[in-house]
Amino acid sequence: MFGFQKVSFFLLLLPFVIAAPASEVEKRQGIDTSTHCGQWDVVTAGPYSLLLDQWGASGASSGSDCANLISLSGSTIAWKTSWTWVGGNGVKSYTNMQLNQGLNKQLSAIGSMFSTWRWSQSTSGTIVANVAYDLFTSSSPGGSNVNEIMIWLANFNAGPISFVYNSDGTPRPVASNVSLASHSWNVYSGSNGANNVYTFIPTSGSITSFSGDLNLFLKYLTANQGVSSSQYLKTAQAGTEATSGTATLTTSAYSLVIS
Ligand SMILES: *[C@@H]1O[C@H](CO)[C@@H](O)[C@H](O)[C@H]1NC(C)=O
Numbered sequence: 001m002f003g004f005q006k007v008s009f010f011l012l013l014l015p016f017v018i019a020a021p022a023s024e025v026e027k028r029q030g031i032d033t034s035t036h037c038g039q040w041d042v043v044t045a046g047p048y049s050l051l052l053d054q055w056g057a058s059g060a061s062s063g064s065d066c067a068n069l070i071s072l073s074g075s076t077i078a079w080k081t082s083w084t085w086v087g088g089n090g091v092k093s094y095t096n097m098q099l100n101q102g103l104n105k106q107l108s109a110i111g112s113m114f115s116t117w118r119w120s121q122s123t124s125g126t127i128v129a130n131v132a133y134d135l136f137t138s139s140s141p142g143g144s145n146v147n148e149i150m151i152w153l154a155n156f157n158a159g160p161i162s163f164v165y166n167s168d169g170t171p172r173p174v175a176s177n178v179s180l181a182s183h184s185w186n187v188y189s190g191s192n193g194a195n196n197v198y199t200f201i202p203t204s205g206s207i208t209s210f211s212g213d214l215n216l217f218l219k220y221l222t223a224n225q226g227v228s229s230s231q232y233l234k235t236a237q238a239g240t241e242a243t244s245g246t247a248t249l250t251t252s253a254y255s256l257v258i259s
Contacts, residue, residue, distance in 0.1 A: 118208065
């Protein structure tokens with residue numbers, strides 16, 4: 001009996017003993033972990049692309065933004081960005097992890113969008129930034145953007161786009177204390193000039209470890225805010241909109257799977 005247990009324990013371990021070196025090789029050789037700082041640099045790994053996306057950089061008087069992949073294991077990726085921006089009022093960069101699989105489905109045809117995002121941030125002085133998912137929908141597969149849906153996990157002195165403001169200048173939500181994916185959110189509605197923008201912001205603090213189904217947010221918008229379920233999900237990104245200051249955002253684990 002004792003001998004049999006020992007043998008079967010060894011057999012159970014065997015796949016791990018064989019598998020471990022292969023995944024280590026994949027981590028070292030399969031992805032580009034070098035640092036990229038170009039305005040539109042793209043680093044693709046597995047189902048994702050790290051996008052530098054420094055679309056507002058010309059609004060800064062000085063600054064830079066660099067990023068690198070850290071590891072990829074299955075659908076879980078780790079990455080880091082360090083940025084510093086001085087001057088200007090608008091967003092300078094949205095360094096983000098874009099998913100390249102499972103897109104261009106109608107919202108009504110999406111079963112789930114499970115995501116995990118664990119991150120930490122170090123800053124120097126005051127920053128204006130967020131940590132946020134950014135989704136876009138279109139009226140046809142790959143068509144032009146109609147709706148932008150942002151799910152912020154943290155707000156550092158930034159503000160959502162809003163049609164309505166309170167007398168003290170703060171944006172007024174169209175819905176408050178909405179419970180989705182185990183957290184409470186305020187929902188804002190506005191326009192960026194080209195698209196409707198819906199923004200979910202946590203009612204208290206930052207969410208540094210998110211795990212939930214992003215489809216719940218889309219279902220909330222189709223049920224309550226007039227977003228058409230015949231829209232197609234065009235883009236799904238997760239990163240940091242950086243306006244000013246100095247920060248390093250490290251994502252230790254990120255995954256998004258659309259099914
Ligand atoms: C949201 O919840 C907070 C805390 O419980 C409460 O103070 C506030 O009145 C609520 N807002 C609305 C609009 O219900």
